[in-house]
Amino acid sequence: MTYCLVLKLDEGLVCLSDTRTNAGLDDISRYRKMFTWTGDDRAVALMSAGNLSITQGVVDRLDQAVKAAERGEAYQDDLGVDEGETVLSVPTLFRLAQIIGLKMRALTNRHREPIEREGAAAGASIILAGQTRGAEPRAFLIYSAGNFIECSADTPYFQIGETKYGKPIIDRTIRPETALADGVKTALVSMDSTIRSNLSVGLPLDLAVLPTDALRFRTLRRIEEGDPVYSAIADGWSGALGAALSALPDVGEWMA
Amino acid sequence: MTYCLVLKLDEGLVCLSDTRTNAGLDDISRYRKMFTWTGDDRAVALMSAGNLSITQGVVDRLDQAVKAAERGEAYQDDLGVDEGETVLSVPTLFRLAQIIGLKMRALTNRHREPIEREGAAAGASIILAGQTRGAEPRAFLIYSAGNFIECSADTPYFQIGETKYGKPIIDRTIRPETALADGVKTALVSMDSTIRSNLSVGLPLDLAVLPTDALRFRTLRRIEEGDPVYSAIADGWSGALGAALSALPDVGEWMA
Numbered sequence: 001m002t003y004c005l006v007l008k009l010d011e012g013l014v015c016l017s018d019t020r021t022n023a024g025l026d027d028i029s030r031y032r033k034m035f036t037w038t039g040d041d042r043a044v045a046l047m048s049a050g051n052l053s054i055t056q057g058v059v060d061r062l063d064q065a066v067k068a069a070e071r072g073e074a075y076q077d078d079l080g081v082d083e084g085e086t087v088l089s090v091p092t093l094f095r096l097a098q099i100i101g102l103k104m105r106a107l108t109n110r111h112r113e114p115i116e117r118e119g120a121a122a123g124a125s126i127i128l129a130g131q132t133r134g135a136e137p138r139a140f141l142i143y144s145a146g147n148f149i150e151c152s153a154d155t156p157y158f159q160i161g162e163t164k165y166g167k168p169i170i171d172r173t174i175r176p177e178t179a180l181a182d183g184v185k186t187a188l189v190s191m192d193s194t195i196r197s198n199l200s201v202g203l204p205l206d207l208a209v210l211p212t213d214a215l216r217f218r219t220l221r222r223i224e225e226g227d228p229v230y231s232a233i234a235d236g237w238s239g240a241l242g243a244a245l246s247a248l249p250d251v252g253e254w255m256a
Numbered sequence: 257m258t259y260c261l262v263l264k265l266d267e268g269l270v271c272l273s274d275t276r277t278n279a280g281l282d283d284i285s286r287y288r289k290m291f292t293w294t295g296d297d298r299a300v301a302l303m304s305a306g307n308l309s310i311t312q313g314v315v316d317r318l319d320q321a322v323k324a325a326e327r328g329e330a331y332q333d334d335l336g337v338d339e340g341e342t343v344l345s346v347p348t349l350f351r352l353a354q355i356i357g358l359k360m361r362a363l364t365n366r367h368r369e370p371i372e373r374e375g376a377a378a379g380a381s382i383i384l385a386g387q388t389r390g391a392e393p394r395a396f397l398i399y400s401a402g403n404f405i406e407c408s409a410d411t412p413y414f415q416i417g418e419t420k421y422g423k424p425i426i427d428r429t430i431r432p433e434t435a436l437a438d439g440v441k442t443a444l445v446s447m448d449s450t451i452r453s454n455l456s457v458g459l460p461l462d463l464a465v466l467p468t469d470a471l472r473f474r475t476l477r478r479i480e481e482g483d484p485v486y487s488a489i490a491d492g493w494s495g496a497l498g499a500a501l502s503a504l505p506d507v508g509e510w511m512a
Contacts, residue, residue, distance in 0.1 A: 164420035168449035172494040173501060184507045193424035209511060219510050232505040238428040240500035245429060247496050249488040251440045254475050255465060 001200035002033060002161030004047035005170070005187060006129045008139045008151045011180040012211035012218075013129050015045045016187040018161075018195070020202035021052055023120075034206040035059050036220060037066065039088035041133040043215050044096070045208045049161035050124030050144070051115065057107045058100060058126065062087050079106040097128050097140040097148045105146030125160045130210065137212055165197040166190030184209060184219075185233060192234040205230070257456035258289055258417030260303035261426070261443060262385045264395045264407045267436040268467035268474075269385045271301045272443040274417075274451070276458035277308055279376075290462040291315050292476060293322065295344035297389040299471050300352070301464045305417035306380030306400070307371065313363045314356060314382065318343050335362040353384050353396040353404045361402030381416045386466065393468055421453040422446030440465060440475075441489060448490040461486070 004017040017034040033055075035046045046062075048055035061077045065086040068075030074084065081102040090096045104124060112122040122144070129139040129151075139151035141158045151158055153176045159167065169190050174183065184207070194201050209219035223230045260273040273290040287308060293300045302318075304311035317333045321342040324331035330340065337358040346352045360380060368378040378400070385395040385407075395407035397414045407414055409432045415423065425446050430439065440463070450457045465475035479486045 164453070165424050167453055168421050168424070169497065171452060172449075172497050181507055181511055182501060184510070185501050185504050188507075189501070189504075193428075196427060197420070197423055207510070221510055229505065229507060229510065233507070236504050237500070240503050241425065241428050243503070244493070244496035244500040245438060245441050245445070247499070248441050248445075248492050249485065251437055251444075251485060251489070254440070254463070254477055254485065255437055 001198055002049040003159070003163070003166060003191060003194045003198075003201045004033060004049055004127055004161055005157060005159045005166070005190060006045075006047070006127050006139050006151070007170070007174055007178075007183045007187060008129070008137065008156045008176070009174075009178050009180060009183050010176050010212065011183075012209060012214070013045070013131075013137055013139065014180065014183045014187050015047060015127070015129055015206075015208040015210075016191055017047045017206045018191065018201045019204050019206065020200055022200045025199070028200070028202075030204075032206065034208060035063075036208055036217060037087045038216055041215065042088065042130060043210050043217055044087055044093070044128070044130035045210065045217075046100070047127040047129075047160065048124065049126075051120070051122050053115075054104065054107050054111065054122065054124040054144070055126060058103045061103055062100070077103070079103050081106055091132075092135065093128065093130055093132060093138045093140065094150075097142055097150075100126055100128060101142045101146035101148050104142060104144055108144045127158050127160055131212070131215060133215060137210070162194055162198045162201050166194040169193065180209060180211065188230060188233050189237050192237065257454055258305040259415070259419070259422060259447060259450045259454075259457045260289060260305055260383055260417055261413060261415045261422070261446060262301075262303070262383050262395045262407070263426070263430055263434075263439045263443060264385070264393065264412045264432070265430075265434050265436060265439050266432050266468065267439075268465060268470070269301070269387075269393050269395065270436065270439045270443050271303060271383070271385055271462075271464040271466075272447055273303045273462050274447065274457045275460050275462065276456055278456045281455070284456070284458075286460075288462065290464060291319075292464055292473060293343045294472055297471065298344065298386060299466050299473055300343055300349070300384070300386035301466065301473075302356070302385075303383040303416065304380065305382075307376070307378050309371075310360065310363050310367065310378065310380040310400070311382060314359045317359055318356070333359070335359050337362055347388075348391065349384065349386055349388060349394045349396065350406075353398055356382055356384060357398045357402035357404050360398060360400055364400045383414050383416055387468070387471060389471060393466070418450055418454045418457050422450040425449065436465060436467065444486060444489050445493050448493065
C-alpha cells in the first residue's frame with residue numbers, strides 16, 4: 001500500500017509520501033514514490049500509488065527524456081506518446097498531465113492482462129503538482145486510464161493509496177488560505193494517523209514544499225524514523241487531541 | 257454502509273450507531289441498527305452491520321424468544337440454534353454471543369448463495385455489549401461464520417461497517433481509564449468524521465451508555481439532525497482541531 005497527498009494552498013504546494021511497498025504482508029520493501037524536477041522556469045513533483053512496475057515505467061521514461069535532452073539527443077519512448085517533450089520543456093503542467101496519462105494508459109494496456117492473470121492488481125494513480133513561470137500552481141490526479149482531474153479550491157487536496165484514515169483531519173482543517181507551515185503539520189498528522197492504522201504505510205517519508213511563485217522547492221526532505229521534529233508532532237498529537245476533546249461542549253445532560 | 261462502535265471503558269460501555277442503509281446510491285433508507293434489552297439482572301445492546309436481511313433475521317428471532325418467554329410459552333426458532341435460552345435468560349454474555357453467532361451462521365448458510373447470485377453481499381457482523389449481574393461488562397464482535405472475539409484492554413473498542421475514517425481519533429484518545437463522558441464525545445467525533453466522508457453513513461444516531469454495575473442504561477437516545485448538543489460537538493471539532501494543530505511543535509526549521 002501507499003499514502004501520498006498534496007495540499008494546494010494559496011501560499012504553495014505541500015507534497016508528502018511514504019516509501020513502503022508490499023506484495024503481501026511478508027514481502028515489504030522501501031521504494032521512493034516521490035520524484036521532483038526543477039528547471040529555470042518550473043518546479044514539478046510527482047507521487048505514485050498502485051502497481052509499482054507501471055508507475056516506475058512512467059517515471060523512468062520521463063527521466064530518460066529529460067536526460068536525453070540534457071545531452072542534446074533526440075528521445076522517443078517505446079510507447080509512442082510524447083513528441084520530444086520533457087518534464088522540463090512542456091509548455092504547461094496540463095500538457096504534462098496528458099503525457100503522463102497517455103504513458104500510464106499505454107503501459108497499463110500492455111501489462112494488465114498478464115499481471116491480473118498472476119492475481120496482482122495493475123491499477124495505479126499519479127499525483128502531479130508544480131508550477132511553471134507565468135502560470136498558477138496546479139495539481140492533477142491522473143488515473144490508469146490516462147484521464148485526470150485538477151485540484152480546485154472546493155477540495156484543495158488530493159490523496160492516493162490508503163486515503164481514509166488520514167482524510168478527516170484534512171477535511172476539517174485545510175482551506176486554501178491555510179498557512180504553508182500549518183499545511184505541513186496537517187499533512188504529517190494525516191500521514192501519522194495512516195501509518196498507525198495500516199502496516200503497509202510506513203516511514204521514511206518524503207516531503208516537498210513549493211511556495212507559490214518561487215519556482216524552486218523550499219523543502220525537499222527525507223524524514224527518517226526517529227526524526228525529532230516528526231516524532232514531536234506524531235507524539236504530541238494524541239495529547240493535543242485529548243485537550244481538543246476536553247474543550248468540546250459537555251454531554252453531561254445526556255448522562256443525567 | 258453503516259458505522260457502529262462500542263467503547264469498553266472502566267466506567268462503562270458506550271455504544272453508538274448510525275441508521276442509514278443503502279442498496280446503491282439511489283436507494284437509501286433509514287433502519288435501526290442498535291437494539292437493547294434490559295432485565296432485572298442485565299442490560300444488553302446489539303449493533304449490526306452488513307446484509308440487513310441477515311442481521312434483522314437474527315434480531316427478530318432473539319426478540320421472538322424474549323416475547324415468548326414473557327408469555328410463558330416455549331419457543332424454538334426455525335434455525336435449531338437456541339435451546340429455549342433468551343437474551344434475558346442466558347447465564348452469560350459469552351453464551352449469548354455463541355447463540356447469536358450460530359443464528360447468523362445458519363442464516364448465512366441458508367441465504368448466501370442466492371444473495372450472491374443477485375450480485376449482493378451476504379456478509380454481516382454484530383457487536384454485542386452489556387453486563388450481567390456478578391460478571392464484568394463485556395463486548396463481543398461476532399462474524400457471519402458464527403465465530404467471535406472479545407474486546408480487551410489492549411484495544412478497548414470495536415467498530416463495524418465503515419471503520420477507517422473514525423479510527424484514528426479513537427486510537428489516539430481512548431484508553432480503558434477514559435471517563436465515560438469523554439468516551440461519548442470521542443464516539444460522536446468519530447461518527448461525525450465518518451458521516452462527513454461517507455454518504456452512506458448518516459443521521460439520526462442511536463446512543464446507549466451503560467455504566468459499569470448499573471445494569472440499566474443511563475442514556476438511550478436517538479440523536480436527530482439538528483440536535484443542539486451533537487451539532488455543537490460536530491461544529492466545534494474543526495475549530496478544536498485547528499487549535500490542536502497550532503499547539504504542535506513548529507516545523508519552521510524545515511521551511512528555512
